[in-house]
Amino acid sequence: MRAHEAGALHADISDRGPAWLRTPADVNALVPALWPRSVTRGADGAVAVAGLSVRDIAAEFGTPVYVLDEADLRSRCRDFRAAFPTEDVYYAGKAFLCRAVVRMIAEEGLHLDVCTGGELATALSAGMPPERIGFHGNNKSVAELSRALDAGVGRIIVDSFTEIDRLTALARERGVRPRVLVRVTVGVEAHTHEFIATAHEDQKFGFSLAGGAAATAALKILDEGVLELRGLHSHIGSQIFDASGFEVSARRVLALQAQIRDARAVELPELDLGGGFGIAYTTQDDPATPQDLAKRLRKIVDLECAAENLAVPHLSIEPGRAIVGPAVFTLYEVGTVKELDGIRTFVSVDGGMSDNIRTALYDASYSATLASRASIAQPLLARVVGKHCESGDIVVKDEFLPADVQPGDLVAVPGTGAYCRSMASNYNHVPRPPVVAVRDGQARLIVRRETEEDLLALDVG
Numbered sequence: 001m002r003a004h005e006a007g008a009l010h011a012d013i014s015d016r017g018p019a020w021l022r023t024p025a026d027v028n029a030l031v032p033a034l035w036p037r038s039v040t041r042g043a044d045g046a047v048a049v050a051g052l053s054v055r056d057i058a059a060e061f062g063t064p065v066y067v068l069d070e071a072d073l074r075s076r077c078r079d080f081r082a083a084f085p086t087e088d089v090y091y092a093g094k095a096f097l098c099r100a101v102v103r104m105i106a107e108e109g110l111h112l113d114v115c116t117g118g119e120l121a122t123a124l125s126a127g128m129p130p131e132r133i134g135f136h137g138n139n140k141s142v143a144e145l146s147r148a149l150d151a152g153v154g155r156i157i158v159d160s161f162t163e164i165d166r167l168t169a170l171a172r173e174r175g176v177r178p179r180v181l182v183r184v185t186v187g188v189e190a191h192t193h194e195f196i197a198t199a200h201e202d203q204k205f206g207f208s209l210a211g212g213a214a215a216t217a218a219l220k221i222l223d224e225g226v227l228e229l230r231g232l233h234s235h236i237g238s239q240i241f242d243a244s245g246f247e248v249s250a251r252r253v254l255a256l257q258a259q260i261r262d263a264r265a266v267e268l269p270e271l272d273l274g275g276g277f278g279i280a281y282t283t284q285d286d287p288a289t290p291q292d293l294a295k296r297l298r299k300i301v302d303l304e305c306a307a308e309n310l311a312v313p314h315l316s317i318e319p320g321r322a323i324v325g326p327a328v329f330t331l332y333e334v335g336t337v338k339e340l341d342g343i344r345t346f347v348s349v350d351g352g353m354s355d356n357i358r359t360a361l362y363d364a365s366y367s368a369t370l371a372s373r374a375s376i377a378q379p380l381l382a383r384v385v386g387k388h389c390e391s392g393d394i395v396v397k398d399e400f401l402p403a404d405v406q407p408g409d410l411v412a413v414p415g416t417g418a419y420c421r422s423m424a425s426n427y428n429h430v431p432r433p434p435v436v437a438v439r440d441g442q443a444r445l446i447v448r449r450e451t452e453e454d455l456l457a458l459d460v461g
């Protein structure tokens with residue numbers, strides 16, 4: 001069996017598709033959980049977002065194109081704010097960041113987590129209040145830390161002893177006292193329906209809890225007194241549906257909190273439990289609502305704090321995927337349809353692994369629909385592939401499309417808001433697609449398409 005980021009259910013895939021994939025009763029039906037909230041199929045059979053047909057979007061902006069349903073994104077921000085009203089919700093910008101999205105999440109009352117100088121620059125250039133920015137990263141450079149301090153970011157999540165020393169020196173030079181959290185590696189690895197709790201933590205992020213580095217780091221910061229230690233931070237994985245991983249991580253991190261209190265008579269006022277909340281990529285995925293998550297996380301923290309006799313710290317979380325993932329779909333044009341007798345039908349689209357690396361990188365599962373029209377043809381099990389020179393260039397491994405799918409049709413793939421444009425590449429010198437935000441029937445370009453001139457502009461040889 002192949003390992004799969006989304007769990008064992010997704011792993012055993014035969015030539016007839018995975019066991020869970022059912023032939024749809026209506027191949028034109030849109031499963032609501034998979035699509036942005038303003039997406040419908042119009043009277044003409046074409047998919048529309050906020051009333052705007054994908055045919056119009058393709059005509060104006062070309063394909064491939066990432067289509068962002070702005071009302072959907074904003075409503076997900078509001079859902080998290082409503083579910084976590086006294087906590088801080090940091091949108092994890094690594095999922096997807098551009099200036100328009102920074103403004104949207106800022107207007108909706110979210111904070112922002114950045115993890116490089118580039119993300120920080122984007123956030124600042126869009127006017128994100130610096131005190132609402134948290135800065136992550138396992139190898140922040142002196143230049144990045146300096147910029148964060150000069151901008152006055154709200155908190156820095158320290159990740160190594162080198163970084164503590166670096167930041168301490170920079171803070172001394174400037175006469176400032178930056179607020180920091182210590183990133184703790186708690187020995188929990190969670191992905192979808194599975195989590196593993198281990199005693200050791202073989203990964204590059206954070207300070208080891210089991211090995212004692214996390215306690216040493218926290219005490220060092222407290223003893224030196226140059227940085228203001230606000231709390232501990234733990235992030236356990238991605239695309240998580242099962243809260244038991246958070247339970248183990250909260251227990252472990254709060255035990256450390258108690259250990260620090262006992263050693264230095266200091267109760268750290270904050271706790272960040274990270275992100276990683278799952279979304280629906282296929283009909284197999286059944287994510288929790290933010291309300292559900294809030295209830296479960298609060299209960300876990302309350303119980304553990306009571307057990308350790310700690311005051312409940314101010315909580316924060318860092319969802320990326322759960323906010324932007326479902327708000328976007330990618331619209332492609334079909335270029336070729338190739339039937340491999342008795343094996344499979346390959347539907348080639350005009351993008352691929354350069355705009356969505358997740359299928360190749362993580363063996364991720366996606367869904368797709370024929371978007372430019374409805375069809376009365378029978379469902380056909382298809383594989384949606386890209387135009388790149390890699391046989392692993394797969395966008396959607398298995399999906400039922402109408403048997404009459406043909407060149408010139410538009411195919412839409414939902415759930416592509418997170419880790420698609422942000423991880424996009426120029427493989428095979430394919431320019432990266434634009435991002436178009438649609439609101440109230442109006443489309444607005446928020447990231448333009450790269451051009452061949454853009455590609456050649458860097459090629460100065």
Ligand SMILES: Cc1ncc(COP(=O)(O)O)c(C=O)c1O
Nearest residue numbers: 092235275276277318319320321
């Ligand atoms: C520290 C941290 N916080 C938050 C996130 C966001 O995760 P997700 O987009 O799965 O919610 C990540 C993702 O890698 C992360 O590393």
